[in-house]
Amino acid sequence: MPQTLAPPDSAPAPAGPVAGRSPVPGAAPDPQLRELAARHGLEISGARPPLPEYTRRLWSRRHFIGSFATARLTALYTTARLGQLWQVMTPLFNAGVYYLIFGVLLHTNRGIANFIPFLCTGIFIFTFTQSTVLAGTRAVSGSLGLVRALHFPRACLPIAYTLIQLQQLVFSMGVLAAIVLICGVPLTWHWLLMVPVLLLQSVFNTGLAMIMARIGARTTDTAQLMPFILRTWMYISGVFYNLSVFTQSAPQAIAVALNANPALIYIDLMRYALIDTVHAKSLPPHVWPLALGWAVLSGVVGYVFFWKAEEEYGRG
Template identity: 50%
Template structure:
């Protein structure tokens, strides 16, 4: 009789004799298949599956718009159409861009940057409950799923940023500061990964989160200065500390940093945020990444149950 068969027979006998399953497992050197590994081991397992993560993200990206006539063009058209609608509403009708140089560029940068974080967080919240069959069938670090979803959004952003830069060139001549664009995107990606991991755990335990998330995202959108200059519209009416709190919002920090890079007039006329915006970007990136992995890892054994 093989060792597993002997362990199963002894488990039945042990159940009748009162011997605990834990002692039987210890006797035969067995361990739980879904036991949570140590944190550093967990990170190593994720790194070993990096090819699966990137391939899974790419395949989802290719298949996402496979049933539409325009296909991958929707990756660019969606934020452009949203920006067009918001430009009419906030820039033309409500005059929200009054006093802001190159307001179309201001709005486009805000929309593209915020959409990247919004889509990453929303996808992360659905990554566990949307893949229960895979989780229950295969053994792999569950953090691979929200990580793959964020990489998928990053792949879409790279295409969108190419179109965005092509549009901005008509309004703003390129400068050496444009070389800092990958730095901002790298920090934002770190933050998005951490936020996606946090929301993946929350979404796995709170089934109603997917219903609440659109309202949370919409509130975050309006509070991040996507359509207006925080310095002009908020600091001019409310105390400066209120504007500083809004600037400390991670979405606003990454938008302001990107605007400072891409918009020379916006930077010169001091419409951008305070001098510590880049510190805020770096702090949010490091904190979200470390806390996100740790927070998600703590519940590794519970994903896919029930």
């Protein structure tokens, strides 16, 4: 007689847990499966690698970072009729507005030689930091499609957005140099100091961008709050006036805090590089060590802070 098959629901239950499945939800994976995956070089998808390995992967994506930044910068002005001329015109319009308000109406130019180069330098350098922070805040939250579709070190995004702002600043620095020369300021060897100043500020800005990228990815309302914080930071950074006039009569603790302001540090160093009437004695105390310290602190803290949440970006 033909053998009768037992119905599916009468099949005996497996003696142990099904391979690849934990008997208790949320429990640790099967050790045998973990060993099997390690033997074949498999790893958890999207897991955060150790910091040295993460850095190696990030370096291998350096060409992607450059291409991404260039493409974003090109697309930024494609809908405007004047195109990339706005990279030059925007800082010029800002300088004109601020000169009208602070130079003509509020007379903050009193006692400041070469006020127009002084003002334009402050605006251009602070705008670099301001724009980088705003772009970094939206670096991850504004690129969720890319984050969820492709696997790459997420730090590529805030670094690329910092590079975009640096490219824009390079265009602006050409305009700034022309303004300085037109105003009668001579070309000196101090102009070479622009290179280390921009390098240190770029590292500082990159760290800030990574800090804000992680915060902005978790709390999207941060992007709405940052313009108010940055505007306050701008007013205490000596962009429109000589801050040393106020720190001389301020209490010691306040004077030290204002002079250690990183935005003020990089602005004053760039003014020292470009304007011959800005002398070393007018700079904040220990200005170069402070510039280096802020760059290293921001870069290292920002990088580690961002890496710590690598597994969280694009989820939820």
